[in-house]
Amino acid sequence: MASSDDAKLRPLPNTAALSGVLEAFAFFRDPAFAQKRFERHGNVFETSLLGQPMVFIQGGQAIRDLLAQPNAVEGWWPESVRQLLGSHSLANRNGASHRARRRVIGQLFSASALQRYSAGIISMVQDLADELQAAKTALPLAERMRRFAFSVIATTVLGLEGTDRDELFVDFEIWTRALFSIPIALPGSSFAKALKARERLLRRLQKVLLKASNGNGGLDLLAGGLDEAGIPLTDEDMVEQLLLLLFAGYETTASSLSCLMRELLLNPQVETWLREEINGVDWPPAPEQATTAYDQVNAPKLDAVVSEVMRLTPAVGGFFRRTKCALVIDGVEVPKNRVVQVALAASNRHGAGDLEAFRPQRHLEDGCSATLLPFGGGERVCLGKPLAELEIRLMVVGLFHQLRLHLIPDQDLTLQMLPSPTPRDGLLTKVL
Numbered sequence: 001m002a003s004s005d006d007a008k009l010r011p012l013p014n015t016a017a018l019s020g021v022l023e024a025f026a027f028f029r030d031p032a033f034a035q036k037r038f039e040r041h042g043n044v045f046e047t048s049l050l051g052q053p054m055v056f057i058q059g060g061q062a063i064r065d066l067l068a069q070p071n072a073v074e075g076w077w078p079e080s081v082r083q084l085l086g087s088h089s090l091a092n093r094n095g096a097s098h099r100a101r102r103r104v105i106g107q108l109f110s111a112s113a114l115q116r117y118s119a120g121i122i123s124m125v126q127d128l129a130d131e132l133q134a135a136k137t138a139l140p141l142a143e144r145m146r147r148f149a150f151s152v153i154a155t156t157v158l159g160l161e162g163t164d165r166d167e168l169f170v171d172f173e174i175w176t177r178a179l180f181s182i183p184i185a186l187p188g189s190s191f192a193k194a195l196k197a198r199e200r201l202l203r204r205l206q207k208v209l210l211k212a213s214n215g216n217g218g219l220d221l222l223a224g225g226l227d228e229a230g231i232p233l234t235d236e237d238m239v240e241q242l243l244l245l246l247f248a249g250y251e252t253t254a255s256s257l258s259c260l261m262r263e264l265l266l267n268p269q270v271e272t273w274l275r276e277e278i279n280g281v282d283w284p285p286a287p288e289q290a291t292t293a294y295d296q297v298n299a300p301k302l303d304a305v306v307s308e309v310m311r312l313t314p315a316v317g318g319f320f321r322r323t324k325c326a327l328v329i330d331g332v333e334v335p336k337n338r339v340v341q342v343a344l345a346a347s348n349r350h351g352a353g354d355l356e357a358f359r360p361q362r363h364l365e366d367g368c369s370a371t372l373l374p375f376g377g378g379e380r381v382c383l384g385k386p387l388a389e390l391e392i393r394l395m396v397v398g399l400f401h402q403l404r405l406h407l408i409p410d411q412d413l414t415l416q417m418l419p420s421p422t423p424r425d426g427l428l429t430k431v432l
């Protein structure tokens with residue numbers, strides 16, 4: 001067993017749930033599901049969700065212990081996600097075959113690739129700023145953030161245009177709806193529809209790949225990508241990686257953007273504080289500086305706002321591993337073959353101080369007492385982090401440099417939490 005101090009080992013606390021039906025119901029309905037159980041059982045506990053035993057962990061020590069033992073764990077996704085992503089997807093691979101595909105796909109997010117995408121992203125931000133400026137009625141900002149995040153990945157990275165992109169979007173929405181569903185393809189079920197949509201998506205992505213050399217998007221960067229044996233990746237393999245990028249890069253970034261806009265519009269004093277910085281930078285940035293103009297060094301307040309939004313309303317509420325052998329997490333013995341969920345949403349509020357408050361300044365003062373990993377960690381850390389951060393920074397500076405937005409009164413600003421947090425009434429907004 002991977003252990004640091006056997007003498008202090010505690011057995012794994014368990015909620016005693018058997019079928020896990022009620023636990024699953026509570027998990028999907030109650031945003032404080034994990035937090036309540038952590039209070040009762042400590043930072044590591046096991047429950048069952050619809051028959052799937054799952055160990056939840058929170059806190060710096062537990063997360064460090066998990067990530068420090070990469071050879072003792074492997075990636076894990078629910079069966080519905082596994083089937084819809086496909087067996088070639090790097091999300092479903094481990095070891096050398098996972099690393100080889102990360103190396104290939106990672107080229108889409110290198111500094112030079114981001115530099116290539118930035119002009120397209122800036123022009124999308126500017127289009128939205130112009131649309132908001134010209135709008136006679138209120139616009140749902142959350143929907144615009146979704147459209148933007150989808151276009152960045154579909155057009156800027158994959159090089160899709162016009163009807164190709166629109167048809168892909170329709171199938172993608174069908175596919176997404178069944179991601180966290182019961183993976184039985186009964187005729188007419190959302191899972192069966194999603195499997196069909198997956199076939200169409202893969203065929204379309206295959207065509208995109210064939211056109212990769214035309215210079216649209218970044219796919220030419222993948223030419224010659226090799227697997228773990230040094231053999232070029234097949235098209236079948238490559239298209240499943242592209243499908244993963246759509247899945248991983250769209251909902252997450254759209255949610256972070258919507259939550260960020262919501263927090264700024266709900267907290268005028270923070271907006272004023274951030275504007276002091278934004279007013280001091282240029283929009284649009286000089287092309288050669290687009291990837292660094294608003295980074296942590298040049299725009300520390302913006303960086304703090306992004307960190308605080310990702311702390312309070314993480315786009316990904318948790319990420320998973322499966323134990324390959326028994327291991328010790330925060331003094332608790334977790335047996336072999338257990339699924340572990342790092343409960344980010346609960347963990348981000350776990351620590352000393354006013355962690356329930358939205359206060360970006362904390363990241364510029366003494367740091368934050370909670371361990372923050374909105375992009376996961378270790379060998380499976382988010383591949384698209386640099387792109388997500390670039391999109392978010394360009395959008396915030398682009399809009400707030402030029403516009404004063406305000407929220408339409410009497411709308412529901414509470415968040416629908418699944419699949420990722422988003423304001424229920426769409427964040428209806430107008431330019432002042």
Ligand code: HEM
Nearest residue numbers: 248249252253256315316319375376377380382383384388
């Ligand atoms: C704010 C936006 C985003 C957030 C919060 C986010 C968060 C995450 C998290 C928590 C993981 C799991 C990491 C782990 O298991 O340790 C992940 C994995 C991943 N993300 Fe992101 N992500 C975002 C945007 C993106 C974008 C824009 C892309 C690409 C277009 C992307 C591509 C990926 C991929 C490919 C993986 C799988 C990595 C692997 O299994 O090795 N993500 N992301």
